[in-house]
Amino acid sequence: MVYLEGMQRVFSRVQNHVGERRMPTNVNVYVTDVTSIYPSDSPFTSVGADDRPYVVLRSRMDAPTREAALACAEAEAIHEATHVCAWTLRPPQRNPLVEREWNWLNEGTAIFMESEIAAGNPGFMRFVMDWVDKPEVSLPDPAAEYQAGMFVRYMAKTFGEKFVWCLWSESTEDQGPIAALDDALKAKGRDLRTLFHDYCMDSYFTCDPDRKSFFPRVHARFGSRLARETWRLTQGAATKEAATDLPHLACHYYRVHPGGCRFRVSLETHSLSLAIAAMGYSRDFPGDGSTREVLTIGSEISTNADQVIITVSNSHARPGPAPEYTLRVTPI
């Protein structure tokens, strides 16, 4: 019953977003001891010889309580039903290279739907820890496909959930998800570079109710995303410097405590896909009287903010050698 309800909630919700495109009315769902047919104990969705998706869910669960097992069953049903919707809107193509490119969006969409539909069910939170701790991991990295749920969530909060489903329904056969996203953004007068950069900066502030990435549960459990360095400035002190490289579709954060100092920020790089931004905020953020301040890089920065978060992001769409950069923060 939990399985059925979870799946139906996904189908009717997605149907609302896709209009005349019909979500499946009958899907083959097998509930069995998954370990008897598959090396791992995970539920899964696959495509049969008739090109229709089918779902395999678990008949046995080692969750320690009945409540935990039901919560798990709900999340797994929502997750797999999301894969069915994605593959109904965009049936998997014969080209395995193109299909592999869609993995991160497929898992990211499923995790996003878990976080939205199963209100109060914290199952998806186990994937959030790496998203918080490893902002330098590429969005499409095969080891981080579930973490992409946070990027999908950002897109849904920015443009509406329909936008996410249109990536599935409007893409062409030979397109990967980044190309599909690029097209969808162009139709809105936006581009991947600014969207990705905005996402990176925004997603540091999961504690800020005015942000698309506002997610108090995530902030309460894991805190802010990991800053690569924390620098405390004192007047006349030496320049703080970080020289490193950054993979595509990833970011680094630097936390600066100005301590009343004026300072300059500079980014030295040969890459056109790197972008930088700085945001000041007060320590008791987001409490009463807290402030947020977008700071202009390249000019002398003078702020009363307790902390300044510098975001360096790489919006390059394709994998390749990670571009190098040097970030300098100089107290004046």
Ligand SMILES: [Zn+2]
């Ligand atoms: Zn999945």
